Amino acid sequence: MRLLLVEDNVPLADELAAGLKAQGYAVDWLADGRDAVYQGSVEPYDLIILDLGLPGLPGLDVLAQWRAGGVAVPVLVLTARGSWAERIVGLKAGADDYLSKPFHPEELHLRVQGLLRRARGVANQPTLQAAGLHLDESRQCVRQADTDVQLTAAEFRLLRYFMLHPGQILSKGHLAEHLYDGETERDSNVLEVHVNHLRRKLGRAVIETRRGQGYLFGAGAA
Amino acid sequence: MKSIQGRLSVGLISVLVVVGVAVAQLSLWLFEMGLQRYLEAGLRNESENLVVALVRGPDGLQLDDRRISPAYERPFSGHYFRIDFADAHWRSRSLWDQEFPQPDAVGLHSDLTLGPEGQWLLVLRADYKRLGQALSISVAQDYTPVRDSFQRLQRIGLGMGLAALVLILVLQRLTVKRALRPLERAREQIAQLQQGQRSQLDTQVPVELEPLVAQVNHLLAHTEDSLRRSRHALGNLGHALKTPMAVLFSLVAGERLAGQPALAKALREQLEQIEQRLGRELNRARLAGDALPGELFDCAQELPGLLATLRMIHGEELHISTHQPPGLKLPWDREDLLEVLGNLLDNACKWADSDVRLTLTRRDLGYLIEVDDDGPGIPEPRREAVLNRGARLDEQVSGHGLGLGIVRDIVDAWGGTLELLASPLGGLRVRIGLPPRATDINR
Numbered sequence: 001m002r003l004l005l006v007e008d009n010v011p012l013a014d015e016l017a018a019g020l021k022a023q024g025y026a027v028d029w030l031a032d033g034r035d036a037v038y039q040g041s042v043e044p045y046d047l048i049i050l051d052l053g054l055p056g057l058p059g060l061d062v063l064a065q066w067r068a069g070g071v072a073v074p075v076l077v078l079t080a081r082g083s084w085a086e087r088i089v090g091l092k093a094g095a096d097d098y099l100s101k102p103f104h105p106e107e108l109h110l111r112v113q114g115l116l117r118r119a120r121g122v123a124n125q126p127t128l129q130a131a132g133l134h135l136d137e138s139r140q141c142v143r144q145a146d147t148d149v150q151l152t153a154a155e156f157r158l159l160r161y162f163m164l165h166p167g168q169i170l171s172k173g174h175l176a177e178h179l180y181d182g183e184t185e186r187d188s189n190v191l192e193v194h195v196n197h198l199r200r201k202l203g204r205a206v207i208e209t210r211r212g213q214g215y216l217f218g219a220g221a222a
Numbered sequence: 223m224k225s226i227q228g229r230l231s232v233g234l235i236s237v238l239v240v241v242g243v244a245v246a247q248l249s250l251w252l253f254e255m256g257l258q259r260y261l262e263a264g265l266r267n268e269s270e271n272l273v274v275a276l277v278r279g280p281d282g283l284q285l286d287d288r289r290i291s292p293a294y295e296r297p298f299s300g301h302y303f304r305i306d307f308a309d310a311h312w313r314s315r316s317l318w319d320q321e322f323p324q325p326d327a328v329g330l331h332s333d334l335t336l337g338p339e340g341q342w343l344l345v346l347r348a349d350y351k352r353l354g355q356a357l358s359i360s361v362a363q364d365y366t367p368v369r370d371s372f373q374r375l376q377r378i379g380l381g382m383g384l385a386a387l388v389l390i391l392v393l394q395r396l397t398v399k400r401a402l403r404p405l406e407r408a409r410e411q412i413a414q415l416q417q418g419q420r421s422q423l424d425t426q427v428p429v430e431l432e433p434l435v436a437q438v439n440h441l442l443a444h445t446e447d448s449l450r451r452s453r454h455a456l457g458n459l460g461h462a463l464k465t466p467m468a469v470l471f472s473l474v475a476g477e478r479l480a481g482q483p484a485l486a487k488a489l490r491e492q493l494e495q496i497e498q499r500l501g502r503e504l505n506r507a508r509l510a511g512d513a514l515p516g517e518l519f520d521c522a523q524e525l526p527g528l529l530a531t532l533r534m535i536h537g538e539e540l541h542i543s544t545h546q547p548p549g550l551k552l553p554w555d556r557e558d559l560l561e562v563l564g565n566l567l568d569n570a571c572k573w574a575d576s577d578v579r580l581t582l583t584r585r586d587l588g589y590l591i592e593v594d595d596d597g598p599g600i601p602e603p604r605r606e607a608v609l610n611r612g613a614r615l616d617e618q619v620s621g622h623g624l625g626l627g628i629v630r631d632i633v634d635a636w637g638g639t640l641e642l643l644a645s646p647l648g649g650l651r652v653r654i655g656l657p658p659r660a661t662d663i664n665r
Contacts, residue, residue: 009465009466009469011466011469012465012466012468012469012472015468015469015472015473015476016472018476019472019475019476053461080457080460080461080462080463080464080465081457081460081461082501083508083557083560083561084528084531084557084560084561084563084564084565085556085557085560085561087531087564088527088528088530088531088560091527091530091531091534092527092530096534097534097535098531098535100464101461101464101465101467101468102464102465102467102468102470102471102493102497103468103471104471104475105471105472105475105476106475118537
């Protein structure tokens with residue numbers, strides 16, 4: 001899962017980025033509204049966290065330009081101005097959720113998690129369920145047939161992406177774009193290694209390889 | 223306050239009555255004086271005739287009957303005389319049995335009454351010397367008819383004066399009403415201002431009112447401007463404080479304090495207190511804008527946006543319904559009312575299983591806002607505590623306390639009531655009763 005964080009307050013952005021990375025998200029950070037308009041519309045983000053008080057261009061204008069340009073990525077708005085009147089304005093501009101400052105980091109993580117699932121049409125339950133697997137995102141482990149399977153951070157990230165896109169063929173390039181932030185070097189061999197680890201832990205049938213196309217998760221169960 | 227109309231009427235009446243009565247009395251008196259001079263001339267003539275009629279007879283002085291007017295012979299004819307000598311006096315036959323006293327001084331007198339009919343007499347006494355004898359002749363004429371006609375004239379004058387007064391008052395009232403119409407219009411516009419139907423007074427007014435209207439408009443613009451600025455400043459302050467607080471929340475929850483759970487807990491509690499205080503105080507300060515003519519809350523226009531927001535936050539599967547009379551407009555500030563409804567509905571959505579209902583009703587005395595949910599509700603013994611402390615009873619679902627606190631501040635500022643009841647849907651019903659406003663267009 002790759003997120004764009006647009007926040008001009010550096011200490012807060014550092015904190016949020018660190019927290020989100022610990023949750024297994026790849027995070028790109030921008031502080032200026034004009035940069036955000038551009039990058040948000042060219043990079044394939046899964047979710048954008050947008051502060052409304054931005055230098056360069058106000059957050060609401062950034063959001064309106066994205067929506068006018070056809071960017072359908074879910075946007076979670078962060079703002080100090082938490083009145084309902086302003087919340088309605090924000091959601092009318094195209095925000096998908098609204099979090100007013102100050103907030104607890106867990107609250108943000110829950111909202112991000114919920115928004116990602118909602119964008120995929122998955123019901124908001126305590127665990128993410130797909131193909132007979134139950135992924136506990138807070139503990140970063142997966143439950144298969146009543147046994148808990150521990151995952152490394154990289155495996156967790158990969159499995160979560162697969163579980164949010166069951167039954168879809170995902171190419172290595174696509175996976176790399178959504179699992180790593182803009183600064184990490186993308187090596188498709190690393191991806192293969194992680195896929196193999198997952199197969200070893202959860203069984204070969206969980207992830208199929210479609211030659212020349214990519215990987216397919218949960219085909220057997222679907 | 224006395225009305226201008228009343229003051230004008232009282233002033234006009236007193237001036238008219240004082241001046242009118244004085245002028246009428248004075249002119250009557252002058253006229254009567256003139257008339258008496260004229261009658262005095264006649265009387266003097268009569269008395270001179272009597273002097274001429276005094277002739278020397280066989281036994282001293284006697285009156286020559288042929289030379290005196292026959293009116294002196296007919297009883298109570300209205301013409302009388304009396305001739306006083308040093309030792310005796312003669313009276314005219316017309317006096318019959320009445321005594322006609324001699325006036326004390328020479329000249330005209332008008333204060334004698336005489337006879338069974340109470341005739342008012344105008345008497346002239348003049349002193350002469352005739353045939354070597356000093357004598358005093360008093361001639362009298364009945365003044366009653368003149369006096370009667372004067373009194374009639376006075377009554378007619380009084381009646382006409384009263385009629386004129388009434389006419390003048392009516393005309394004055396009409397004139398004043400016409401003249402004050404611009405003031406009345408300005409008053410109506412100020413009422414509209416309070417209802418939020420207009421933001422400025424009409425500047426097409428008479429010259430006398432122009433400075434007043436201009437000043438009111440200036441004040442309105444000034445108040446609106448400073449309110450906007452202070453709201454803006456408050457928002458900035460909030461923004462400035464809240465972002466660092468979000469950083470602190472994140473730091474407290476982070477790895478670095480994981481080894482100090484007691485410290486982290488204390489810090490987190492203090493931060494939460496600051497957050498609550500900040501939220502409520504910002505909200506309270508914002509409420510100071512209530513006095514300003516604001517936008518009305520048009521339910522049909524505002525509720526869909528609010529519901530869409532709530533559905534987005536809480537998911538589409540929650541069923542949120544609203545019931546209100548068509549075309550309902552609530553006479554309170556839009557932002558404040560959105561805050562009340564937003565917080566109440568948000569709380570209800572957090573707790574509800576599947577159903578949330580908002581009911582707005584107009585009562586004889588104000589409005590009723592009811593928010594129902596089918597969640598677990600709050601048992602009756604704990605409702606009081608929730609209301610009073612604004613406490614969070616359940617830490618897992620945040621905001622129940624803070625949201626209700628903000629709602630209560632707003633409702634208090636409006637002079638309304640806030641109650642927690644059991645809902646027919648099974649959960650909690652929050653009922654807000656709002657009093658009518660002095661200027662309410664729905665009434």
